[in-house]
Amino acid sequence: MNDKDYYAILGVDKDASAKDIQKAFQQKARKLHPDVNKEPDAEERFKEVSEAYAVLSDEQKRARYDAMRSGNPFGAAGSPSAGGYPGGYQGGYGGFGGFGFPFGGMGGVGGFGAQRRRGASAYNPSTGADVVVEVKLSREQARDGAKVAVKYPRYEACDNCRGSGSVASEHHRACPTCGGTGSIAVDLGMFGMGQARMVCPECGGSGKVVADPCPVCGGEGRTRVQAEAVVEFPAGTHDGDLIRMKARGNAGTNGGETGDLVGRAHVAAERLEGRAQSGFYLLGMVVPFLVLSAFSGTFSMFLMLCIIPLVMGVFMIATDDVLHRSALWWKRGLRVLANGATNGLFFALIVVWFSSCTQAIFLAPFRYM
Incomplete structure (x- = not known):
């Protein structure tokens, strides 16, 4: 059984939410990072905090950890009634639960938590996604052409920070948690498996964080709004035809390019379904x-x-x-x-x-x- 109390290591309650766990980890990681904290045991405590977060930030690992501490080594995922196997083996090589590893989730090249997750202050410019709206047209509108006003939800660039995510002139800096590498080491010594790398939870793998996060958008550089647009369909439009309007879709994060608005014609007289x-x-x-x-x-x-x-x-x-x-x-x-x-x-x-x-x-x- 694992004797470490991960909740106590992070300083959170056992019923803490995922957001509280992430916030606690970020605070402790910044204080204990070897580049910042020069105390002799800082590096060891940093690895311990990272190990605790790697388990508690994943729902399945956390459930198994709680089950182990409560005296049920198999947990919900491994119980016969749940359709699983002792140890939580799911088949394949994605998780080692069936071979005695208590937390699984080692699949992929990235080791622990290979899935990229963007932290609240991560700086990661990316292009916004397109927004597709279904526009209903009558047979006459499709034949003669029509201009149709539509309302749709979208992300637009934050007015307060002008889309950068930061209210300061310097938009980003190296992540203090991973030192700009985009990943952190997790000590697996108690399982006899050495170390594994996990994607840094603060920067989401980009290695950069917003220097001065905007209080309006939280450093993402965009906010959710209800937008309006007029989609113009030409004469001779048929069901399923697409009209693309440049830069009217979702704004990108941290100043990334804006996606398009795509209007898709829905002509009931032509749609076979x-x-x-x-x-x-x-x-x-x-x-x-x-x-x-x-x-x-x-x-x-x-x-x-x-x-x-x-x-x-x-x-x-x-x-x-x-x-x-x-x-x-x-x-x-x-x-x-x-x-x-x-x-x-x-x-x-x-x-x-x-x-x-x-x-x-x-x-x-x-x-x-």
Whole structure:
């Protein structure tokens, strides 16, 4: 059993939130970092704090640690009722729980916590993501063209820090926790495994932090807002067409480029979906059976078997407002029908061949009577 009290090492309660644990680690790591603290035991205490954070910042590792300290070495993940194995083995090489390692999560090149996580003060410029909005158009709007106003949530550059994340002129500095390397060492000596590297939780692996974090955006350089825009669709627009508006999407972090706003046309008269799509596919599956059975002389028998799915397919299509559908809707329907027929042809060949052979075997004795 692990005798170390990781909660006491970080100075947090056992029911502390993930945010409280991260905050406590950052405070202690800054004070104990060997480059800052010259006390003889500073490096050892820094590794101990890093080890505690590596366990408590991961939900699965923390659950196993709590279970071990409470006297249940397998924890929730390893209990038979949870579908696991003793020790929490999940298969593969991603976690060593099934081989006695109590916290798992060593998968990947990065060792502990290979997943990159951005800390509150991390400086990591990145391009903002595109925002895609579905814009409903009538058949007339799609045909003649239309300008449609849309509202959508997005990140925009923070006005207080002008998108840099810092209110000072110097935008970033080397991370005090990792010294600018982007990773920290975790001592695994108690498991006989030496050391492992983990992504620095303060800078998220970038090696840089904001020198003077903006109080409005928290150093990220962007804030969440409700934006408005007018998307202009040209005449002759069809369902699924895209209109891209440059730099109207999410702002990047720490001054990164802004993504685009993408308006996607949703023309109900042309969009094939739901039961109509299933109906075309069902008809496609039935057609090969009827055609092949007609040539093999077993049409009447297969008609009885196919009558129900045939009627269902026609009903599903006919009840989907077919009178107000465009030519493109029918074209897409025929494409789905052809796809269903392709998949059904293989099964139809087998079934019709088997039926013909069976019929020939049963009728053979009567040919000589």
